[in-house]
Amino acid sequence: MTYEDDGKLGSLESAGDNGGDEEGAAPDPERRRFLIVGITAIGCGIATAIGVPAAIYVTGSARATGAEQAWIRLGSATSVEPGAPPTLMKATVSRRSGYRVEEQEVSVFVTTGNGTDFLVLSNICTHLGCRVRWVEDQDGFFCPCHNAVFGPEGDVRQGPPPRPLDRYESMVEDGQLYFKEG
Ligand code: FES
Secondary structure, eight states, X not given: OOHHHHTHHHHHHHHHHXXXXXXXXXXXXXXXXXXXXXXXXXXXXXXXXXXXXXXXXHHHHHHHHHHTTSEEEEEEGGGSOTTSSOEEEEEEEEEEETTEEEEEEEEEXXXXXXXXXXXXXXXXXXXXXXXXXXXXXXXXXXXXXXXXXXXXXXXXXXXXXXXXOOEEEEEEETTEEEEEOO
């Protein structure tokens, strides 16, 4: 025996069509409005929960880029001796990453010939980002990752780096040496 045969299917479908109301009764307009308002409110909540953090993240990244343009103080300009090998100097900078602001240490090599004009070089290899170090007897910066050598002004002398070490703008104010990234 099938459902069609005994008429049970027909009665189940009728109950589903009107949400279980009595057969032939019109859907309750109040309930329908309540459902529409509820679903809309939930949708707005989800959009806000996703959209607001996304907007903060995007604008936060933009602000972080701006922060990287600021002058970063390295310390006394007299700590770099004229004509001496590159001096490794460190500074702490605040960087925004999405919501978070992180303190990061940056290191640069500084040289000067006259105590007035300074050359500030990144200590990050332009190949794959390893840290370079000054090697006196090679008169250059050595990258241990793939045996690259950069000259005292950051030029590539040997190895795979595609470009010289990054150079940064610098200035001296009130005896303090500053540089600017980017
Ligand atoms: S990372 Fe410096 S040579 Fe490869």
